[in-house]
Amino acid sequence: MQLLAQQGYGNGGKIESGLAEKLIDGVIFGAKDISPSKLKEKLEQLADGYPDSIRLFDPQFYASLLGSQPGARLGHLVGDNSHSYFEARRRRDLEREGQVLNDIKNIMIYQRELPVTSLISPNIVIRRSFDSIEATIAKDFIRNASAVNSVQGDGRPLYATLAVSTTALNDRIELQNFLQEITEIDDPPTGFYLLLEKPDNSITSPLTEPDILARWMLVNHTLKLNGFEVINGYTDVLSPYLGAAGADAVATGWFNTQKSFSLKKFEPVSEFARRPVSRYTSRLLLKSIRSTELNDLRDIFPEVLNGLPFDDCYDPEEGSAPNTAADEALQNWEALRALNELVETDGVTLSLENCRGALDEAEELYVRISGYGLTMRDRSGPAHIRMIREELTEFEELAEL
Amino acid sequence: MPSIPFPANILSAAFPTLAGFGFIKSGTFKSVYRVATSAGSFEVLKVIRLPQDTGSDAARAFREQELGRAKREIALLGKISSPFVVKLGTLPPTIIDIAGENCVAYTEEILPGRDLEAVIAAGVQPAEDEIRSLLSSLVQAIQSLWLQEKVVHRDIKPANLFATGLASRPFVLLDFGIAYNVDEPGLTANPAMIPATPLYMAPEMLDPNFRETLSYRADLYAAGITTFEFATGGTHPLAKTGDHLAKTLTRVLHQEPLRLAPLRPDLPPSLSSLIDQLMKKSPSLRPGNLSLILKQLQS
Numbered sequence: 109m110q111l112l113a114q115q116g117y118g119n120g121g122k123i124e125s126g127l128a129e130k131l132i133d134g135v136i137f138g139a140k141d142i143s144p145s146k147l148k149e150k151l152e153q154l155a156d157g158y159p160d161s162i163r164l165f166d167p168q169f170y171a172s173l174l175g176s177q178p179g180a181r182l183g184h185l186v187g188d189n190s191h192s193y194f195e196a197r198r199r200r201d202l203e204r205e206g207q208v209l210n211d212i213k214n215i216m217i218y219q220r221e222l223p224v225t226s227l228i229s230p231n232i233v234i235r236r237s238f239d240s241i242e243a244t245i246a247k248d249f250i251r252n253a254s255a256v257n258s259v260q261g262d263g264r265p266l267y268a269t270l271a272v273s274t275t276a277l278n279d280r281i282e283l284q285n286f287l288q289e290i291t292e293i294d295d296p297p298t299g300f301y302l303l304l305e306k307p308d309n310s311i312t313s314p315l316t317e318p319d320i321l322a323r324w325m326l327v328n329h330t331l332k333l334n335g336f337e338v339i340n341g342y343t344d345v346l347s348p349y350l351g352a353a354g355a356d357a358v359a360t361g362w363f364n365t366q367k368s369f370s371l372k373k374f375e376p377v378s379e380f381a382r383r384p385v386s387r388y389t390s391r392l393l394l395k396s397i398r399s400t401e402l403n404d405l406r407d408i409f410p411e412v413l414n415g416l417p418f419d420d421c422y423d424p425e426e427g428s429a430p431n432t433a434a435d436e437a438l439q440n441w442e443a444l445r446a447l448n449e450l451v452e453t454d455g456v457t458l459s460l461e462n463c464r465g466a467l468d469e470a471e472e473l474y475v476r477i478s479g480y481g482l483t484m485r486d487r488s489g490p491a492h493i494r495m496i497r498e499e500l501t502e503f504e505e506l507a508e509l
Numbered sequence: 510m511p512s513i514p515f516p517a518n519i520l521s522a523a524f525p526t527l528a529g530f531g532f533i534k535s536g537t538f539k540s541v542y543r544v545a546t547s548a549g550s551f552e553v554l555k556v557i558r559l560p561q562d563t564g565s566d567a568a569r570a571f572r573e574q575e576l577g578r579a580k581r582e583i584a585l586l587g588k589i590s591s592p593f594v595v596k597l598g599t600l601p602p603t604i605i606d607i608a609g610e611n612c613v614a615y616t617e618e619i620l621p622g623r624d625l626e627a628v629i630a631a632g633v634q635p636a637e638d639e640i641r642s643l644l645s646s647l648v649q650a651i652q653s654l655w656l657q658e659k660v661v662h663r664d665i666k667p668a669n670l671f672a673t674g675l676a677s678r679p680f681v682l683l684d685f686g687i688a689y690n691v692d693e694p695g696l697t698a699n700p701a702m703i704p705a706t707p708l709y710m711a712p713e714m715l716d717p718n719f720r721e722t723l724s725y726r727a728d729l730y731a732a733g734i735t736t737f738e739f740a741t742g743g744t745h746p747l748a749k750t751g752d753h754l755a756k757t758l759t760r761v762l763h764q765e766p767l768r769l770a771p772l773r774p775d776l777p778p779s780l781s782s783l784i785d786q787l788m789k790k791s792p793s794l795r796p797g798n799l800s801l802i803l804k805q806l807q808s
Contacts, residue, residue, distance in 0.1 A: 287793035
């Protein structure tokens with residue numbers, strides 16, 4: 109499975125370093141956080157310096173429904189130095205197929221001028237239900253993407269955006285019916301660019317909610333077995349499970365806003381962001397822990413460390429804090445790449461077995477840590493292990509494995 | 510109960526341009542005969558008895574249903590162009606009274622070989638390339654029906670397939686009596702009656718609202734079951750012989766089908782798992798990209 113950088117605010121050379129160190133396979137640029145001129149410049153640099161890299165551009169059209177909200181944080185989607193295709197839309201605009209076709213066309217034309225390796229077609233987020241007007245509009249975008257691209261495109265592969273809120277996944281039957289429909293379209297795209305939206309502003313992954321990981325795995329699995337390539341945007345330490353279900357690639361960034369997807373980051377500010385606490389991603393624990401926790405654990409339980417090159421950036425003499433924010437991002441990619449190797453097997457059943465083996469090892473280490481009298485913060489603790497085990501079992505049932 | 514065949518002399522009087530009238534088989538309303546045409550070629554004559562209109566609303570609706578299905582079947586066969594679908598013969602559809610019974614009659618091409626049910630009954634396990642050939646023929650027939658006319662056959666099963674032995678069309682799909690265009694109104698008079706053969710019926714067809722989501726994937730399910738039976742020399746992946754209808758339907762809905770690999774360990778895992786995947790309960794889990802399936806079968 110390939111690992112991509114989910115570009116956001118404050119790159120500072122992380123993407124180039126990630127490619128140079130072969131920690132990532134490519135990048136998905138996000139329209140909000142990069143100006144048109146910078147985007148083109150960066151893509152050209154990467155095409156020259158890393159010609160084999162995957163280079164994608166998320167047009168972030170899903171933010172168009174927030175476009176008319178006063179105070180919406182749309183970055184380079186609006187204003188003088190903005191991406192020209194973007195306009196505010198109301199849902200009623202998109203109920204007309206002509207508008208949908210026009211929006212796809214404009215975004216295809218825009219991307220055609222960029223040295224991206226594949227194109228991403230636009231969509232809105234299905235926020236409430238698969239049995240809704242939003243879902244109908246989303247299907248319209250997916251159904252027409254390939255046809256428009258065959259006129260506007262130049263033969264590069266096309267990924268259709270499918271963006272869904274966790275709330276919409278609650279109805280399993282509607283989800284399955286939706287999957288049936290989009291896997292029966294007459295003119296299918298090469299693949300899908302999947303985004304799972306968290307309706308709230310918390311920093312935990314949406315995939316940690318009950319049933320959500322299993323159902324998102326089902327989406328990945330269903331699309332893959334129907335011949336589509338599948339890229340998951342904004343995915344962090346839960347990426348191995350999506351890989352086990354069939355994902356071809358996952359993307360993650362350096363801030364929490366690039367590790368899970370939410371439209372909240374486009375909405376007017378409701379609270380001030382806190383300064384992020386530095387973290388270390390442990391392959392064995394299957395999650396990230398605070399660097400202070402790493403400092404407490406590393407001498408007693410050295411297996412918490414991954415034994416990979418970027419461990420050196422977490423100097424115990426410095427309280428195990430990473431040297432720089434860039435090092436923290438690179439260490440996270442390095443750990444995720446190692447984690448994803450768990451699922452580099454031929455077949456979903458064997459991959460799930462490997463995932464379960466990794467969960468057993470993580471649990472054993474957590475038990476030993478707990479037995480030693482060390483407690484960890486909620487976000488670093490072992491709650492994920494039981495949750496993921498249950499989700500894997502539910503996924504197996506849903507996928508009839 | 511099968512329809513009683515008409516005697517040859519009665520048929521001969523009804524169809525003066527045809528001769529022979531060798532009885533082949535009969536179903537609930539339909540009886541089938543081998544006939545010679547005036548041009549000297551052979552065809553299959555199908556005679557569908559229409560239910561009598563006894564005056565009641567129910568009888569009238571039933572008759573309309575059967576007449577509608579017969580018309581739809583014939584119209585469909587006239588439109589579909591595929592070597593894997595049986596072709597119409599020279600006798601155009603005719604509504605005719607035969608021995609006092611109101612019937613619809615038409616001819617189809619005659620095919621060499623025998624039906625797949627008889628092949629399976631012989632109990633011989635086919636070679637890998639024959640299995641690929643069957644599934645490939647079925648997928649191409651399903652593809653033609655769906656892409657050309659948005660039609661679901663709804664009754665794919667060994668008895669409705671002919672193993673011809675011809676290289677260009679080794680298996681041919683027959684009997685479109687309950688085929689259904691998903692964009693047209695349904696013809697079933699009694700909504701509680703699901704027109705299908707229970708052992709080959711896709712699970713979603715047991716949902717009262719199945720027409721909302723019905724697609725060619727229901728046919729893929731039946732294609733998977735049929736191919737499984739063929740590959741194993743007659744083992745149905747769900748059924749035990751002698752089950753009553755309710756038990757069979759429960760199995761269709763809830764029982765995990767047998768897997769092919771343990772019964773045919775000599776087959777490549779990719780082929781066995783493709784056939785297993787076609788029998789999944791959830792339609793979206795059955796591979797929906799027909800071109801991709803055909804590519805897999807060729808590789």
